[in-house]
Amino acid sequence: MWKVYKYTLIDLARNKFVGGWLLLLLAISFGLFQLEDQPLKAMLSLTQVLLALVPLVASIFSIVYLYDAMEFTELLAVQPLHRSKILGGQMLALGTALVLGTWIGAGIPLMIFQAGSAAFTLVLACTMLTLVFTAMGALIAFKNREKARGVGLGLVVWFLFVLVYDAILLWIMYAFSDYPIEPWIVPLAALDPIDLGRIMVMLKVDLAAMMGYTGAVYEKFFGSMAGTFLALGALVAWVAVPSAWAFKAFQRKDF
Amino acid sequence: MARVIFEKTGKRYGKLWALRDLSARFEPGETVSVIGPNGSGKTTLIKCMLGLVHATTGTIRVNGQVVGNDPAYRHQMGHMPQISRFPNELKIGQLIDLMDDIRGNDMQRSEGPLIRELGVDRMLDKRLGTLSGGQRQKVSAVLAFRYAPTVLVLDEPTAGLDPLSSEILLSAVREIKRTGCTVLITSHLMEEVEAMADRIAYLQDGGLQFLLSPEEILEATGQTRLSRAIPAMLANNVKRHVESL
Numbered sequence: 392m393w394k395v396y397k398y399t400l401i402d403l404a405r406n407k408f409v410g411g412w413l414l415l416l417l418a419i420s421f422g423l424f425q426l427e428d429q430p431l432k433a434m435l436s437l438t439q440v441l442l443a444l445v446p447l448v449a450s451i452f453s454i455v456y457l458y459d460a461m462e463f464t465e466l467l468a469v470q471p472l473h474r475s476k477i478l479g480g481q482m483l484a485l486g487t488a489l490v491l492g493t494w495i496g497a498g499i500p501l502m503i504f505q506a507g508s509a510a511f512t513l514v515l516a517c518t519m520l521t522l523v524f525t526a527m528g529a530l531i532a533f534k535n536r537e538k539a540r541g542v543g544l545g546l547v548v549w550f551l552f553v554l555v556y557d558a559i560l561l562w563i564m565y566a567f568s569d570y571p572i573e574p575w576i577v578p579l580a581a582l583d584p585i586d587l588g589r590i591m592v593m594l595k596v597d598l599a600a601m602m603g604y605t606g607a608v609y610e611k612f613f614g615s616m617a618g619t620f621l622a623l624g625a626l627v628a629w630v631a632v633p634s635a636w637a638f639k640a641f642q643r644k645d646f
Numbered sequence: 647m648a649r650v651i652f653e654k655t656g657k658r659y660g661k662l663w664a665l666r667d668l669s670a671r672f673e674p675g676e677t678v679s680v681i682g683p684n685g686s687g688k689t690t691l692i693k694c695m696l697g698l699v700h701a702t703t704g705t706i707r708v709n710g711q712v713v714g715n716d717p718a719y720r721h722q723m724g725h726m727p728q729i730s731r732f733p734n735e736l737k738i739g740q741l742i743d744l745m746d747d748i749r750g751n752d753m754q755r756s757e758g759p760l761i762r763e764l765g766v767d768r769m770l771d772k773r774l775g776t777l778s779g780g781q782r783q784k785v786s787a788v789l790a791f792r793y794a795p796t797v798l799v800l801d802e803p804t805a806g807l808d809p810l811s812s813e814i815l816l817s818a819v820r821e822i823k824r825t826g827c828t829v830l831i832t833s834h835l836m837e838e839v840e841a842m843a844d845r846i847a848y849l850q851d852g853g854l855q856f857l858l859s860p861e862e863i864l865e866a867t868g869q870t871r872l873s874r875a876i877p878a879m880l881a882n883n884v885k886r887h888v889e890s891l
Contacts (some may be wrong), residue, residue, distance in 0.1 A: 466727075
């Protein structure tokens with residue numbers, strides 16, 4: 392598995408898109424901190440941007456990369472290697488490249504301008520979201536033969552989590568505001584990994600207004616610390632389930 | 647014991663059986679040409695052997711090992727696909743290193759002269775993304791022959807190769823055959839089939855129509871050239887011919 396990992400990582404390190412992503416993140420991060428007088432405000436803007444952009448890039452890039460590498464994956468699959476080790480190496484390499492991109496592109500500016508537990512949590516949330524959407528990207532890539540279909544599906548999934556699900560959740564909260572639905576919000580919010588990332592960050596920022604309803608519920612029920620860990624745990628599950636599913640799809644795949 | 651044994655192997659895609667109830671044995675040291683119209687199941691047959699496609703029914707054995715979850719049998723196999731694509735950013739040398747790495751101790755067995763003859767040894771620093779289709783085929787051929795396989799599977803190996811390289815490749819096939827390697831080649835070129843095949847497997851609609859030596863085919867049809875004998879054999883009732891043998 393580590394051999395596949397090593398060579399996939401070499402391939403990724405030379406990939407222009409990964410470098411471009413890193414530069415884009417650097418530009419956004421430094422730009423926001425330069426434009427805004429208050430670093431905290433800049434960080435909040437950055438949070439909004441990252442929570443939308445990181446899942447999009449992670450899933451679409453993973454999908455495109457895995458489709459483009461399919462013939463090479465086929466070459467690996469005829470070697471005396473277990474399929475699980477091939478996919479394990481590839482997914483870890485993708486995760487490593489994208490996570491490193493986020494750490495350097497967003498992590499370094501954050502540590503320069505706004506070092507603290509909130510900034511650290513933001514980087515952690517982005518890391519987890521990268522892994523979640525890399526796993527979902529792999530699942531999509533191995534479940535669909537066509538690249539265009541896979542990319543389209545990746546966009547739909549991203550759109551669903553970044554916008555549609557939030558809207559539905561808001562509508563539910565509004566429609567049932569007369570009832571004690573708060574306990575239901577905890578599991579419902581956990582069904583959206585991007586929401587979980589947002590909750591994690593907002594629990595660390597002392598701005599109740601920014602927390603949003605779901606964040607407020609998490610703090611009310613679990614307090615800041617436990618809420619963070621609960622959200623993190625849910626995100627780990629969000630990595631594990633699509634990964635396991637992707638491995639199963641890859642085992643059964645006919646090339 | 648036969649090198650490769652297909653026992654009632656079938657593969658279904660949705661409603662379509664790409665391969666149906668195929669039984670065949672391939673012996674050590676023989677070259678079998680797999681021929682048939684487009685979509686007759688040639689590539690599916692090869693991919694089932696390599697474990698790239700999971701057979702729906704039946705079993706396949708390579709060197710006595712059942713093709714399934716244990717990938718160990720593939721230490722003995724070499725494969726050249728119809729189209730090869732590699733990671734664009736890797737160099738040829740790095741790709742070969744990666745394969746050597748994966749094959750591990752298979753390396754000690756042999757390194758043929760093919761890499762030199764095809765000129766791949768002079769391109770080791772080239773990035774794979776910059777190669778032409780034919781050059782990629784050459785790299786693919788080098789990898790297929792590199793680990794002294796006892797079963798070599800070539801899917802239209804000379805398509806896209808220049809005539810000289812095709813000849814080099816085919817003589818490498820003759821060479822490796824002498825070591826007792828079983829070679830399966832798919833091809834649409836009758837001259838190639840005529841020159842290489844010890845036996846010819848004809849597939850149609852996923853079924854094996856016949857598996858005969860060129861002499862047997864010529865005898866059954868009364869023709870002198872394979873390129874005429876095979877259509878003749880198909881035009882008439884194949885079964886009748888086979889039974890008459």
